[in-house]
């Protein structure tokens with residue numbers, strides 16, 4: 001007797017979700033992004049096209065949370081000189097109910113030139129994890145990613 005293992009060649013197109021926002025998250029744009037706010041707005045509009053909604057937008061914020069920490073019910077977006085890789089998103093999630101309490105996106109100077117990277121990070125800020133499909137927005141390697149967005153529509157967002 002021989003065991004036969006079949007491996008599916010068709011990958012599951014669903015995107016893992018780390019958590020979800022129950023209320024619309026506010027966007028807090030740190031003052032160190034001075035002059036680059038429009039890039040955040042462009043990424044925000046991309047997600048709005050898919051049905052997502054955000055709360056208030058605060059620009060020019062210069063509180064301590066721009067260097068670390070969180071603001072409840074908000075996604076803080078800051079420029080960091082010590083970010084690992086292009087950008088990093090940090091999340092505070094209630095482990096019991098998966099509700100996102102707060103998020104902080106740290107962009108590098110380099111990522112500011114990459115509109116798709118900012119849009120990807122905002123996807124993390126909304127709770128999405130990585131896609132295993134190349135050319136997808138949530139593919140983890142920037143160079144092999146793209147603008148594919150299947151699995152990300154607001155209808156598919158568990159909330």
Ligand SMILES: [Zn+2]
Pocket residue numbers: 120124130138139140
């Ligand atoms: Zn990522």
